[in-house]
Amino acid sequence: MALFCITSIxxxxxxxxxxxSKRDLQFNLYELLNAExxxxxxxxxxxxxxxxxxxxxxxxxxSEKMLRPLLTEMDRQEPQxxxxxxxxxxxMKAIVKRFGEDGWINALFSYExxxxxxxxxxxxxxxxxxxxxxxxxxxxxxxxxxxxxxxxTFGSKQLIDTYTxxxxxxxxxxxxxxxxxxxxxxxxxxxxxxxxxxxxxxxxIKGQKIYISCGDHxxxxxxxxxxxxxxxxxxxxxxxxxxxxxxxxxxxxxxNQNLIDNDVQTAGVYHKMGYKGAPIAHLMVGSNDxxxxxxxxxxxxxxxxxxxxxxxxxxxxxxxxxxxxxxxxYASLQYAKERPQGRLISDKDPSxxxxxxxxxxxxxxxxxxQKSIVEGALSLLLQCGLWSDLAHVAEGETKExxxxxxxxxxxxxxxxxxxxxxxxxxxxxxxxxxxxxTTDFPVEQFYREARIHPIHExxxxxxxxxxxxxxxxxxxxxxxxxxxxxxxxxxxxxxxxSGLENKANELEESVTTLSKTTAHLLSIAPQNxxxxxxxxxxxxEMFGITTIAWQWLKQATVAAQALPxxxxxxxxxxxxxxxxxxxxFFEYELVKVQSLATRLLSHDHVTVEMQTAWF
Amino acid sequence: xKILVCIxxxxxxxxxxxxxxxxxKLNKAGVQYIxxxxxxxxxxxxxxxxxxxxxxxxxxxxxxxxxxxxxxKALAIGADDAIRVxxxxxxxxxxxxxxxxxxxxxxxxxxxxxxxSIDFNSGVVHGLVGxxxxxxxxxxxxxxxxxxxxxxxxxxxxxxxxxxEASLPxxxxxxxxxxEWKIPNMRGIMTARTKPLNVVEPVAVPEAATLEKYTLPAPxxxxxxxxxxxxxSLIALLKSEAKVx
Ligand SMILES: Cc1cc2nc3c(=O)[nH]c(=O)nc-3n(C[C@H](O)[C@H](O)[C@H](O)COP(=O)(O)OP(=O)(O)OC[C@H]3O[C@@H](n4cnc5c(N)ncnc54)[C@H](O)[C@@H]3O)c2cc1C
Numbered sequence: 001m002a003l004f005c006i007t008s009i010x011x012x013x014x015x016x017x018x019x020x021s022k023r024d025l026q027f028n029l030y031e032l033l034n035a036e037x038x039x040x041x042x043x044x045x046x047x048x049x050x051x052x053x054x055x056x057x058x059x060x061x062x063s064e065k066m067l068r069p070l071l072t073e074m075d076r077q078e079p080q081x082x083x084x085x086x087x088x089x090x091x092m093k094a095i096v097k098r099f100g101e102d103g104w105i106n107a108l109f110s111y112e113x114x115x116x117x118x119x120x121x122x123x124x125x126x127x128x129x130x131x132x133x134x135x136x137x138x139x140x141x142x143x144x145x146x147x148x149x150x151x152x153t154f155g156s157k158q159l160i161d162t163y164t165x166x167x168x169x170x171x172x173x174x175x176x177x178x179x180x181x182x183x184x185x186x187x188x189x190x191x192x193x194x195x196x197x198x199x200x201x202x203x204x205i206k207g208q209k210i211y212i213s214c215g216d217h218x219x220x221x222x223x224x225x226x227x228x229x230x231x232x233x234x235x236x237x238x239x240x241x242x243x244x245x246x247x248x249x250x251x252x253x254x255x256n257q258n259l260i261d262n263d264v265q266t267a268g269v270y271h272k273m274g275y276k277g278a279p280i281a282h283l284m285v286g287s288n289d290x291x292x293x294x295x296x297x298x299x300x301x302x303x304x305x306x307x308x309x310x311x312x313x314x315x316x317x318x319x320x321x322x323x324x325x326x327x328x329x330y331a332s333l334q335y336a337k338e339r340p341q342g343r344l345i346s347d348k349d350p351s352x353x354x355x356x357x358x359x360x361x362x363x364x365x366x367x368x369x370q371k372s373i374v375e376g377a378l379s380l381l382l383q384c385g386l387w388s389d390l391a392h393v394a395e396g397e398t399k400e401x402x403x404x405x406x407x408x409x410x411x412x413x414x415x416x417x418x419x420x421x422x423x424x425x426x427x428x429x430x431x432x433x434x435x436x437x438t439t440d441f442p443v444e445q446f447y448r449e450a451r452i453h454p455i456h457e458x459x460x461x462x463x464x465x466x467x468x469x470x471x472x473x474x475x476x477x478x479x480x481x482x483x484x485x486x487x488x489x490x491x492x493x494x495x496x497x498s499g500l501e502n503k504a505n506e507l508e509e510s511v512t513t514l515s516k517t518t519a520h521l522l523s524i525a526p527q528n529x530x531x532x533x534x535x536x537x538x539x540x541e542m543f544g545i546t547t548i549a550w551q552w553l554k555q556a557t558v559a560a561q562a563l564p565x566x567x568x569x570x571x572x573x574x575x576x577x578x579x580x581x582x583x584x585f586f587e588y589e590l591v592k593v594q595s596l597a598t599r600l601l602s603h604d605h606v607t608v609e610m611q612t613a614w615f
Numbered sequence: 616x617k618i619l620v621c622i623x624x625x626x627x628x629x630x631x632x633x634x635x636x637x638x639x640k641l642n643k644a645g646v647q648y649i650x651x652x653x654x655x656x657x658x659x660x661x662x663x664x665x666x667x668x669x670x671x672x673x674x675x676x677x678x679x680x681x682x683x684x685x686x687x688k689a690l691a692i693g694a695d696d697a698i699r700v701x702x703x704x705x706x707x708x709x710x711x712x713x714x715x716x717x718x719x720x721x722x723x724x725x726x727x728x729x730x731x732s733i734d735f736n737s738g739v740v741h742g743l744v745g746x747x748x749x750x751x752x753x754x755x756x757x758x759x760x761x762x763x764x765x766x767x768x769x770x771x772x773x774x775x776x777x778x779x780e781a782s783l784p785x786x787x788x789x790x791x792x793x794x795e796w797k798i799p800n801m802r803g804i805m806t807a808r809t810k811p812l813n814v815v816e817p818v819a820v821p822e823a824a825t826l827e828k829y830t831l832p833a834p835x836x837x838x839x840x841x842x843x844x845x846x847x848s849l850i851a852l853l854k855s856e857a858k859v860x
Contacts, residue, residue: 023648046805054691054804061798105799116801241737568644570631 010067011197017155018334019068019327020132023574024375025056025125025373028382031356031558035386038119041393058102059126063133066095071134074277075445081269085218092140099141106148106571113152114609120312120392121385124319128378130325135449138320140173143214146313147174147226151245152550154297156304159245163224173220176313177209177246177283178226178306178428184211185462187303188237192229192285194244203247205293206286208267211456215281216248216266222259223248227285227293235300243302244293246285263291274448275309280308293476298542309562311406314414314457321453322377325421328446329370335432335441336363350580357431365588366427371577372585373424376548377417379555384413401482408471409547411463416544417462418453425450425552467543474520480518487511487550493552497560499579503586507553510546510593517542534608535600542596549590556582616670616761616783618661621714621728621740622649622689623704624682628733638828643681650685653729657787659794660759662693662725668761671695673721677704677713683812690807691799692842697812707735708734708823711743716818718748723784730755730788741788751781754788792853 029035029052036052038044045291069089081087099105109115130138148167151159166172182191192207207229209215216223227304249259268282268474285291297305336358357363390402397473425447436443454460472480487507492506500608521539525532559578566572626632627647635642650658661672674694676682679701686697700713718726726748733740738754745752757776758769766785770777799807841849853860 023645046808048808050687051804051808054682054688054799054807055801058798058800061796065798102798107801116805118801308680423850512848566644567635568631568633568642568646571645574645 009327018330019063020129020323021326022056022060024378025128025326027555027558027574027578028379029121029125031562032554033121033382033386034074035119035121038121038386038389038393038595043117043393044119044389046117047119047122051448052119055118055122055126056129058460059129061104062098063129066098067130067134070095070277071138071442072445073135074134075274078271078276079217079269079279079535081266084266084270086216086266086281088217088219088279089277091388092137092217092277095137095462096140096170096173096219100168105141105144106164106168108145108149109152115163118389119385121382124315124382124385127316128319128323128326128381132319132327133521135320135324136275139275139278140214140217140219142316143176144168144172144174145168146176146309146316147224149304149312150226150243150296150309153308154243154549155245159294159296162251163245166222167224167371171220172222172224173214173217175212175214175216175223175225176306177212177225179211180208185459187228189243190228190230190241192227192413194229194231194242196575197292203229203231203244203293203295205291206287206289208285209283210454211270212281212283213456215279215283216264216269217279221249223264225264225283226296226306228306229293230551231299238303240300241302242299243296243305246291246293263288268284273451274445275452280592290472290542291441297409310457311410312388314410315381315388315459317453318377318413318415318417319381321417321421321450322374322381324446324450324453325370325374325417325424326378328421328425328443328450329367329374331441331443331446332370332428332431332436333358333367335435336367339432343432363431366431368581368584369427370424372552372581372589373417373420373548375555375578375581376552376585377413377420378549379551380409381413381417383551384409404475404479405482405486406476408467408483410470411467411540412544412547414457415454415460415463415540416548419541419544421450422447422454455591460540461537463537464540465533468521468536468539469533473522483547484511484515487546488559489555490550494557497557499558500553500560503553503556503582506586506590507546507549510549510590512544513593513597514542530608531554531605534599534605538596538600542593545589545596547591549585552582552585616664616668617721617723618664618670618672619675619718619723619726620654620658620661620672620689620694621675621677621726622654622658622685623732623734624648624676624678624685624728625651625734627733628652631651632831634829634831638830639826641829648682648685650688651729651732651734653731653733653788653790655729655788655796656791656793657727658689658692658694658728659797660789661725662797663794664725664759664761670724673698673723675700675714675717677702677710677817679703680814683767686812687807688799688813690795690810691803694810696810699812699814700817701814702817705826706824707739708743709817709820710792711740711747712820713817714744715747717815718744722769725761725783726786727789727811728786730790738788741786748775748784748786750784750786752786752788753779753781755790756787757790757793759787759789759793768856 020148036049039047074089075525077089079086089286106115109111110117144167148164151163167174180190193206194203212355227244228241228245229244230240231242248264252258252260256538260599263286265284266281267284339357340354341357384406387402387406390398429447432441432443435441441552490506492505494500559575563575566575617641627649630646633642665672672694674689674697676686677700698717704710728741741752741754753770755771756768757771760767762784765780768779
């Protein structure tokens with residue numbers, strides 16, 4: 001009997017289908033951000049809400065048809081190194097081709113470049129759908145977009161003409177090749193070298209790169225590495241780093257434009273705890289002194305170029321984390337609505353059927369935790385997309401404001417969801433109980449996949465240092481001033497909405513606490529930088545919670561105003577859900593700001609004083 | 616070859632349906648709309664036929680302005696132009712009359728549509744249009760090729776398939792697996808806006824039926840699990856509770 005129930009009810013083949021909420025994306029884009037405002041700008045004038053919607057629908061259809069069906073398979077059939085070449089899941093060929101042919105890889109770029117001048121906000125929303133469907137698969141085209149963007153922004157016409165068309169079509173894969181065995185967080189220590197050849201702009205590259213996502217695979221014909229290396233004789237440290245296009249196979253100039261091997265060998269493929277469908281390669285570059293790299297832009301400006309693209313990549317990582325968290329949330333929600341177990345504390349009558357677990361307060365807590373984190377973080381990430389767009393197309397103060405806010409909040413947008421979605425996916429596993437720990441359900445995979453995000457694109461520790469050590473004080477604190485203005489605007493607006501007055505006061509209190517803590521830390525900085533930055537990660541957390549509370553207050557304001565006019569039950573439920581998630585976030589998460597402040601204002605510097613020998 | 620593809624603008628299959636105005640109108644608030652799934656198959660096959668044989672695709676929707684998003688999607692998928700007959704698609708006869716009127720004016724070789732809409736599911740419009748135009752109509756068509764002036768197609772019949780040939784022009788009601796649904800690409804989405812969409816007023820049609828009200832089916836009952844070997848209990852429950860025996 002028991003077995004009969006389990007197999008017939010709980011192995012739901014369609015379970016994976018609701019992996020995100022289209023309604024929530026629409027809420028963010030149109031009700032919260034008014035993304036249609038972008039179409040006032042010349043660059044985006046050919047777009048409208050209908051084109052945004054069609055793009056998101058297309059993303060959903062591709063996800064449902066091509067990405068989601070491979071989610072589990074790609075996890076189980078990891079990439080393998082066979083005869084020096086990494087083989088990925090055979091379905092990836094069609095996926096990469098699809099992204100290329102359908103114009104997703106260069107959608108952001110101008111019409112002259114074959115793009116569609118798509119707003120970054122909408123691109124990020126579409127990417128979120130792909131990532132929620134199958135994170136590993138979504139990474140292949142995403143990386144090519146980033147790499148080709150570097151070439152088109154900083155490269156010569158020749159480099160652009162040679163490489164970007166085939167990257168846009170999906171025939172060639174792009175990568176970001178930064179990390180080396182001795183240089184992960186500390187890129188100034190890279191040792192890959194570049195020696196000029198007789199041909200201007202062409203260098204002989206030698207070194208090794210590790211953990212390179214999509215660094216080699218058989219779903220594309222060629223891999224184009226955007227690689228950091230040091231030109232021999234250049235300045236030490238970050239100032240001596242240059243950026244090169246290093247193709248896996250290089251073009252030889254003959255009538256047929258043939259490709260020959262460019263001496264980039266794959267030494268290994270990493271076996272990882274999650275995100276297994278994407279190949280992560282260890283590359284030996286120029287072992288036979290026959291690897292040519294082509295300088296992008298000017299010598300020694302490589303890291304600068306890379307960092308100009310980093311904001312978008314980092315917002316992208318935050319979005320990945322939220323996407324995985326969202327997929328886990330919906331999987332656990334569906335399970336909770338179907339699994340009968342135990343009885344409510346208020347009604348323990350054993351003759352009655354068991355209650356669905358979604359009715360237990362503790363399970364509701366775990367669901368609200370996930371909902372409040374993923375939906376709160378998603379709205380910040382889409383807001384970052386809008387700032388990127390405004391930084392691109394607006395002028396004057398609007399542009400400056402958008403640039404500074406984006407710059408300031410990028411460490412938060414990257415790290416807050418990355419850290420928190422490790423916890424939310426854990427809550428998703430917990431909701432499924434024993435089933436969550438088995439491979440019969442996707443939540444254990446989401447839990448494993450989420451774990452990469454606090455590590456790559458700069459660890460959380462590095463982002464903490466970036467926020468407190470650099471971003472807070474940049475331009476004499478102007479970015480922080482802008483953020484405070486934004487937050488106070490939201491607080492003032494919320495005060496006039498019935499039911500939100502307390503929430504507005506609570507956010508104001510937290511902002512004040514954050515400001516006091518910042519002032520305290522900045523006062524330490526001149527005397528002792530080590531003390532100043534010792535708890536930068538906790539400061540990042542405090543800043544993150546406050547920022548997401550701000551997003552929730554915005555969401556709650558819109559929801560509270562929309563609720564009385566919502567006639568359909570589904571709409572009423574949607575807005576009620578928003579208000580409850582906002583309440584949860586303030587009651588359970590925002591309160592953490594006070595304990596973090598206690599720690600950050602303390603004069604006990606235990607982590608600095610601890611000695612290695614005492615561990 | 617000139618192809619006319621008729622599409623419906625229908626609530627998404629997962630939409631929660633509720634009625635307003637004394638149960639005489641669908642509450643559209645918060646409902647997501649889609650191209651009727653069977654119409655989408657017809658459109659997909661039309662795009663493939665155009666790729667093979669050249670020609671043009673006109674997409675036609677009998678409906679109000681809120682359906683233009685689906686029309687634009689059809690244009691993004693590959694239709695060349697569109698007609699919207701500006702009215703509420705009140706019943707099958709009315710809709711068929713509007714389609715027949717437009718079809719006459721455009722003299723199409725092939726008129727494709729879904730085998731039925733998924734809101735009212737009457738499944739008769741293709742037959743009515745054929746009759747009104749005095750040309751053959753077939754449904755449900757699950758395979759379709761064109762050879763010169765001849766359509767070669769398969770129709771689903773009770774327990775099997777029927778393979779047929781007929782001369783153009785024709786009206787066909789389509790279903791899977793006639794083609795795979797097409798997903799619009801970026802270029803298609805962006806060019807859809809520049810393709811012509813003609814809005815025309817409906818022709819007068821005598822009212823065939825009036826609507827009194829809608830009701831929803833009774834909610835699904837709770838599931839009872841019965842052990843696979845306990846046939847007696849199952850029969851007893853089918854008699855006493857489900858009352859189907
Ligand atoms: C799956 C995967 C995919 C990746 N993809 C790519 C890719 O495509 N391209 C690429 O170039 N790289 C890639 N990476 C590399 C990734 O960016 C690095 O792993 C990351 O930057 C951390 O570097 P590391 O591993 O050397 O760790 P380390 O730098 O050794 O850090 C170890 C720990 O020390 C801390 N730490 C280090 N320095 C400091 C400091 N100064 N102050 C305080 N704490 C510090 C870190 O926060 C961390 O907790 C990938 C990695 C993985 C695992």
